[in-house]
Amino acid sequence: MEHGDVNVVYSVEHQLPLVMYIGQYFFFTGLSAGSFVISVIATLLGRKEFKPVGKITALLAPALLIIAPLNLILDLEQPLRFWHLFLYYNWASPITYGSFLLTAYPVMGIIYAVMVYTNRQKAAKILGVMGIPLAVSVHGYTGFILALAKARALWNTAAMPTIFLVSAMVSGIGLVVIVAAVRWKWFDKEADEEQKATDKKVILQLSQIMAYVIMLDLFLILSDILVLLTAHADAFEAGMLLLTGNFAFLFVGVEIILGSFIPMLLVLGPKSRKSLTAAVIASILVNIGVYAMRFVMVIGGQTTPLS
Amino acid sequence: MPEKKRYAMVIDIRRCIACHACTVACKAEMAVPLEVNATWLKIVEKGAFPDTRRFWLPRLCNNCTDAICARNCPTKATYKREDGIVMVDQHRCIGCKYCIASCPYDVRYINPLKNIVQKCYFCSHRVDAGLVPACVETCPTRAMVFGDKNDSKSEVAQLLASNATVVIKKEMQTDPQVFYISADETAMSNIEEEINYYTEGSLAKFRF
Ligand code: SF4
Ligand code: SF4
Numbered sequence: 001m002e003h004g005d006v007n008v009v010y011s012v013e014h015q016l017p018l019v020m021y022i023g024q025y026f027f028f029t030g031l032s033a034g035s036f037v038i039s040v041i042a043t044l045l046g047r048k049e050f051k052p053v054g055k056i057t058a059l060l061a062p063a064l065l066i067i068a069p070l071n072l073i074l075d076l077e078q079p080l081r082f083w084h085l086f087l088y089y090n091w092a093s094p095i096t097y098g099s100f101l102l103t104a105y106p107v108m109g110i111i112y113a114v115m116v117y118t119n120r121q122k123a124a125k126i127l128g129v130m131g132i133p134l135a136v137s138v139h140g141y142t143g144f145i146l147a148l149a150k151a152r153a154l155w156n157t158a159a160m161p162t163i164f165l166v167s168a169m170v171s172g173i174g175l176v177v178i179v180a181a182v183r184w185k186w187f188d189k190e191a192d193e194e195q196k197a198t199d200k201k202v203i204l205q206l207s208q209i210m211a212y213v214i215m216l217d218l219f220l221i222l223s224d225i226l227v228l229l230t231a232h233a234d235a236f237e238a239g240m241l242l243l244t245g246n247f248a249f250l251f252v253g254v255e256i257i258l259g260s261f262i263p264m265l266l267v268l269g270p271k272s273r274k275s276l277t278a279a280v281i282a283s284i285l286v287n288i289g290v291y292a293m294r295f296v297m298v299i300g301g302q303t304t305p306l307s
Numbered sequence: 308m309p310e311k312k313r314y315a316m317v318i319d320i321r322r323c324i325a326c327h328a329c330t331v332a333c334k335a336e337m338a339v340p341l342e343v344n345a346t347w348l349k350i351v352e353k354g355a356f357p358d359t360r361r362f363w364l365p366r367l368c369n370n371c372t373d374a375i376c377a378r379n380c381p382t383k384a385t386y387k388r389e390d391g392i393v394m395v396d397q398h399r400c401i402g403c404k405y406c407i408a409s410c411p412y413d414v415r416y417i418n419p420l421k422n423i424v425q426k427c428y429f430c431s432h433r434v435d436a437g438l439v440p441a442c443v444e445t446c447p448t449r450a451m452v453f454g455d456k457n458d459s460k461s462e463v464a465q466l467l468a469s470n471a472t473v474v475i476k477k478e479m480q481t482d483p484q485v486f487y488i489s490a491d492e493t494a495m496s497n498i499e500e501e502i503n504y505y506t507e508g509s510l511a512k513f514r515f
Contacts, residue, residue, distance in 0.1 A: 006493050009350040009361065014343060014416045017407035077402020077422040084401050088382040095381035095405055150375055150479065151411035232478075234497070305497045306413040307349065307366065307475070 016302045021075035023294035026142050028068035033139035034172010036061035040128035049198045056179050058116040062109030069102050094144040105138045139168045153234035154301035159224040166217045171290035173210040174283035181280045207267040207279035214260050237304050247300040250292045259289010312390040315456040315484040317466045318365050322450035325363045329442035336441035343416035345427040346442055351494045362491035368414040368427040369483030376406035392429050400424050411479040
């Protein structure tokens, strides 16, 4: 839109409301939801070679979800009043359903982990299946937090919750690959040669699944950006902010190239696909990329002025 | 039975002389700390020298009928009164700032002294005492008019009935209750400042 020469001589802009605590919280819940889903899949498949992965992730999921809400409480201006969330709930607000989900999910996760570690397969399977919708909503609702804050064009899209879910899967798988590889290398002394070989194969398979989820993620981001660029003026600004504006380096450089394309090449490339090191490097890059994505979304979404 | 009260404000910019008295009155009445504002005057300059002109727009919370801030507040600290004024309960607010993120008008702020969220409440305490808001009281040209728009005899209702009025960002579906007469479109829009905002000076506002 052409306005000719316009200068804003004076106006008031207030401080950005949501800061990186929120982005970090999104990052941690994402990791947690991602690892939980993998753990349940491993448990359901029930194959022996998936056992170690299933166990690691069962532990990671609740652990990460205990760290995550700390970010939220630290972000409050009145941290000691956090219990108001439960006493004075408002069902119209995504934060309210979030606070109940965030309480239920770690409890569920801990019980599930106990079942997995005590080898009660049946109970673990049932709990796992019941837990998946919970894990999905615990992370999906974070997308709604952004999408339902209608003031910000970058957030207010229907794609937001799905983008958050899919990128959570990406970073979750990445984390599992890293942890499983570390365990394989240094902490798994008893296993024999054969066991080692199958474990490695499973980790590599996991990293390849990650590459396919990245493709889905890229598709969602592409559709989001395309629609932003063709929608109303604010949405266009938001899209350009990511493509050529101040967040272009983080978005295009870190999130897309470093965090998506390079890892994809690493784990699918004909040579590097057999290397555990490549898979680990790819997973680290993926997590850097997803962290950058959280930053771009949370902070970038607020930087286009409102008035 | 008379209809419910619905407080609204009409700002006639043809009368406004950009004296900032409303800003000062608001600061004093509501004890608004430095760095933040519940009411202010946005001023834009259009055209290239020598053909330039300034346009301005008094800004405050619209006390929206469909207030997205109230819908999104997880603790109902932000709530709507019967008469339409949108309030923040300062003992209940946890400072999650989701309301600030949701409001399309950038009129909410964190009170740096009290660590809670505040905004303009149409001076509800004065209204309850039968007075008009401090800004309206102060305005030397009577550009700001406040009253019950459901009462057809009120000045607000009559101004609304006899003038072309606009609200800011109607497309946001919040049903703002601050109406402007003769407002300039660029002063009401956010197009100009656009992307460089992030690098120019606002890093100070960004807290890790
Ligand atoms: S202008 Fe913003 S803060 Fe005021 S009532 Fe509307 S949405 Fe809420
Ligand atoms: S900051 Fe306070 S008023 Fe705003 S949404 Fe949170 S609890 Fe409600």
